Amino acid sequence: MNEAGKDGASKDSNTLRSAKYIAVVNGIGLKKAHAKRLRDMYRSAGWPCLDVVEIELLAAGLLERLKEEGGHERMRVTDDGIQFLAQAANTNRQAKDRHEALVEKVAHDMLKDGRLVWTNLSLRAKVTLQDEEQGSWRYCMPDVFSIRNSSVQAYLEPVVHEIKVSRADLLGDLKRPEKRAAYLELGGQCWYVLGRDAKDRPIAEPEEIPNECGVIQLVDEWLEILRVAPKRQFNHLPFDVWMNLAKATPLRRSDAAPYQGLR
Numbered sequence: 382m383n384e385a386g387k388d389g390a391s392k393d394s395n396t397l398r399s400a401k402y403i404a405v406v407n408g409i410g411l412k413k414a415h416a417k418r419l420r421d422m423y424r425s426a427g428w429p430c431l432d433v434v435e436i437e438l439l440a441a442g443l444l445e446r447l448k449e450e451g452g453h454e455r456m457r458v459t460d461d462g463i464q465f466l467a468q469a470a471n472t473n474r475q476a477k478d479r480h481e482a483l484v485e486k487v488a489h490d491m492l493k494d495g496r497l498v499w500t501n502l503s504l505r506a507k508v509t510l511q512d513e514e515q516g517s518w519r520y521c522m523p524d525v526f527s528i529r530n531s532s533v534q535a536y537l538e539p540v541v542h543e544i545k546v547s548r549a550d551l552l553g554d555l556k557r558p559e560k561r562a563a564y565l566e567l568g569g570q571c572w573y574v575l576g577r578d579a580k581d582r583p584i585a586e587p588e589e590i591p592n593e594c595g596v597i598q599l600v601d602e603w604l605e606i607l608r609v610a611p612k613r614q615f616n617h618l619p620f621d622v623w624m625n626l627a628k629a630t631p632l633r634r635s636d637a638a639p640y641q642g643l644r
Contacts, residue, residue, distance in 0.1 A: 403415075404469075406441040409441040415437060419438060422438075423458045429454060429455065439456075441461075443462035444456050444457070444458060483599060484525060486604060487524070487597075488525050491527040491542075499525075499526045499527070500524065503522050503625070504520070504621075506519055506563040510558060519559050521564060523564060523567070526541055526542075527539070527542075537617075539567060540572070541568040541570070541572070542572045542597075543594075547584065548585060551584055551585055565613065567622065568613075569613050572595040575597065575598050587607045595610025
């Protein structure tokens, strides 16, 4: 590369860092909004949006304009655009930490089963511990919460999956019976999904997890059921849980990348 080329590349690189672009293509800085628009355009019929994001994608050569019969115009993702989407997807996979990746694996498996799936919910449940005379409200944030796609309350079968990739985090969690009781109150089943440490060893054995919870272990990128979670009688979801679900957005199949599932 000549000196001018090096200077140009260095300038683009500096711009990339300062503006937090995910890429610079043909001198156009591209952000996550551009990648999302390009994905949406790839999945759609290509009707133009006529906004700045589209102009920049056209200038970068990632979109092209096509004339339809009757004079209408539509957009199509170019070969360079396809390459950009592939690189962006690979970057996203590498950027996710182990916890996020394991949450996605579990969520995608629930989606494949036809369930409605949420992540990052904040829910509350009324639980009564052994040393309490009256129950109290506890807030909890299940990593993955899912229900069957049914309009009959008794058939919803809500399930909680708690994801752990650190042994220290798991042991701290097991010392909080109120959190586990809240999960059991919210779901007909509660599962602990255990990741692996830096040396590729399981962070825990099934015997360390309370018997009222099921155990799933990550093994060679597969999710392996080590102990089935007991099913509890569950007739209906509380009204405040329904309200939280209504205000949140369930995941779609396209939100999670394909992967090896349960075995």
